[in-house]
Amino acid sequence: MMSTGIDDAVGPGVHLRGIEMSFNAVKALKGVDFSVRPGEVVGLVGDNGAGKSTLAKIMAGALSPDKGRIVIDGTARSFSNVRDAHGQGITMLFQDLALCDDLNVADNFFVGREPTRFGIVRHRWMHTQTRRNLETLDIRLPSTKVPVRLLSGGQRQSVAIARAVSFSPSMLILDEPTAALGVRQAKATLDTIRRLRAKRIGIVLISHRMNDVLSICDRVTVLYEGRVAADLSTTGLTIEEIVRYIVTDPDADRPIADQSQADTQPTAER
């Protein structure tokens, strides 16, 4: 399926080209191109059912596309599952699935990779390392010995992000990271994301909060019924413009001369 063709997908970062995906009769993605470069925060927006989650799941290895290529740093890749994608540097934070509520912060940080010396788990070292990791992202917690169940939603989100970052991924996908959070906590999460950009991690932010998207993203990709409606720089962009792309069929207002060309592509109606 994969071929390292010479096209625009050769630069550093993660590039998806011509991604198509169907669920039974429903075409969820109809040839989507999407790119995230190191240190770039890209907003992925669109109405419900536009294909954001499907695209994210494909990037995260949770789904395999019917067609299309995934190119990371110039090399074609494919993922057999989420752990495979994770191993290849692409990590998605799944809401509520990232953390073990009963474990403390440090245990969560090192779950599945507990450091040992002579077979004995190094608790103190885990706490030191966790604290250090959180500090580099400027995340403040009362203690790393607290079970994460007792943390606020924003703190949990921060811990999950910090844990994901500790694997040094090349790309991190965040699906509605601020949706369940209060204003202050959401701001803290956005601040954390800004610090990830400085670490040269590519970030995909799926969000309905256009304010968040505009304030933090370098670029916005708008999906409309499985197609890319727009790929915009956020410089000078307004919420109204994004919303217009979200709700307008990209083919509808094209000149009639172009319509025949559009017909050769899979149609939006299903």
Next chain:
Amino acid sequence: MSIVEQDESERPASRRATQSVADPLIVDGGGGAVAATRPRLLPTISGSAVLVIVLAVLFTYFSISAPYFLTTNNLINIVYAVSVAGIIAAPGTLLLVAGQLDLSVGSGTLLTGVVMATLSVRYGITVGVLAAIGVGLLCGALNAFAVTVLRVNAIITTLGTLAIFQGAGLLITQGQSASVEGFDTLGNARPLLNIPLPCFLFFGIAILFAFVMKFTRFGRQMYAIGSNRVAADLAGIRGDWLIVVAFLLSSLAFTLSGLIYVSQLGATTSNTGAGLELFVVTAIILGGASLTGGRGTIVGTVLGLLILGVIGNGLVLLNVQPYWQTVVRGALLIGAVALDQIRRRQARL
């Protein structure tokens, strides 16, 4: 892979976010009590401390009302009485931390005891013991197979094997007792300070499991799979293999318990090990382990065992009908789970 579809667990994150800060939080186990964002000055009590207080109250009460209670011999008797249950409760705690329950420990005790007694008569004690260990491991493997491969819930699986092992044991002896000669040491020897050998085995195994659960990757990962199986899977933990090992450990424990029973009585009877699972599960839950997994400590379980032992012993000394013990034990089990529910609600779980 349908990892994404299993999203949206029970409680909305926003509720946690807004409420977890406001309330005093009670945490059990070794964690101590911590408030979410700002430090709490309100005194909060850890689960184990509650158990120590309960134990102290019981001690005081029985010491006053039953003169014989606070004698060295009686205290040894209390520990002796719970030692077999304690040996089983150690891997039982490990299992429950992973969200699994083994109810087949009582009838497993019967079956392995019967195998040992029956074969010893014909082939000698060594063969009997080895056969019991083999059969015990097979029992554990059967439990593990049903839970991890057939995906049958652990409670249902071990409820089924409870019946199977019991039936098998009674089939072998045709419901009669099976007796052994010359196998007294394991259950009756008092190697030090007049303390019986099973007590030492109980303490040794408890310490071993406490260490394993706190300081080995295996133990830490059991907590992870019990707390959030999907997250543990994503973190690369081989949850099913850990559960298999835990069920095998549980089966080794009930094999040892079967051997101790045979040694103590010189025989098995048709009700050897009967009700042991209730005693063990009650102790573990009383000790603060959560039925849904993720929480529980050996220290808590040992305290739970001692509470049950002290109550049982004290009631006997006060000449209360022995059947009351069973009633009290059942009530304690329900009470312990209810207490856990209250604790969870307070912790905004």
